[in-house]
Amino acid sequence: MSFLSKIFKSEPKLDPISLSVFGTDIHSHLIPGIDDGSPNMETSIKLVKKFVDLGYTKIVTTPHVMCDYYGNTSEKITKGVDELREELQKQNVKIDISAAAEYNLDDGLQDLIDKKDILTFGDNHVLFELPFMQEPRNLQEIIFNFQMAGYKPILAHPERYTFWYDEFEKYDELKSRGVLLQMNLLSLTNHYSPQTRKVAEKMVDANLVDAVGTDCHRIEHLMMLEDHLNLKHIHKLAEQEKMFNKML
Ligand SMILES: [Fe+2]
Numbered sequence: 001m002s003f004l005s006k007i008f009k010s011e012p013k014l015d016p017i018s019l020s021v022f023g024t025d026i027h028s029h030l031i032p033g034i035d036d037g038s039p040n041m042e043t044s045i046k047l048v049k050k051f052v053d054l055g056y057t058k059i060v061t062t063p064h065v066m067c068d069y070y071g072n073t074s075e076k077i078t079k080g081v082d083e084l085r086e087e088l089q090k091q092n093v094k095i096d097i098s099a100a101a102e103y104n105l106d107d108g109l110q111d112l113i114d115k116k117d118i119l120t121f122g123d124n125h126v127l128f129e130l131p132f133m134q135e136p137r138n139l140q141e142i143i144f145n146f147q148m149a150g151y152k153p154i155l156a157h158p159e160r161y162t163f164w165y166d167e168f169e170k171y172d173e174l175k176s177r178g179v180l181l182q183m184n185l186l187s188l189t190n191h192y193s194p195q196t197r198k199v200a201e202k203m204v205d206a207n208l209v210d211a212v213g214t215d216c217h218r219i220e221h222l223m224m225l226e227d228h229l230n231l232k233h234i235h236k237l238a239e240q241e242k243m244f245n246k247m248l
Helices: 003-008 041-054 074-090 109-114 139-148 169-176 194-205 219-226 232-239
Strands: 058-061 096-099 102-104 125-129 152-156 180-184 211-213
Touching: 041 074, 041 219, 074 096, 102 109, 109 139, 125 139, 139 152, 169 180, 180 194, 194 232
Parallel strands: 058 096, 102 125, 125 152, 152 180, 180 211
Antiparallel strands: none
């Protein structure tokens, strides 16, 4: 450690990583006009170009599916990603893009599982999220039902659920039930809150993260991520051999 860094107790500065190490992004809202992500095709193209710039070679975009909002169905999402792909090809933007969804654990989810009307990626993997207010009473039941129907659940941004902030053991418990944990890369910055960052860093240090995502809704998310690619914990995730994103 140099004299100056000893005085300021700062860590040596790391180089920014290239997001090409992850290869695939598995959480974003890039289909125009169907959720709270990209509002139109022009913005979607701009966003995807930025993903390419950052080094990604594949995107599985994941619009919200919530029974009380947006009215997104598998058909609507598939049609939306087909139109986006077509426009990207026209504009010669080279990236492999497909869609799944971010399923909210609400009153409509069990019905979709029963009907096997679930958009998946990888090896029948499905991304789902929880309401932010409190742990849903039927969480274990839904996980079990996903698995009984042959799906492999991935929980979106577990580090963002404040109701678990005093129950760190929840993450291990979920993993022991076969749930993969997807962290938002921006949780390692102060974007959500310093508290989220603390939990996210602790999860990385405890080796609890299976997959990462941008959760990109708008260009600012990617620009902020670009500014933080030198963070120690982002380096740690990039070096993690068993990272789900790298296997897609
Ligand atoms: Fe999301």
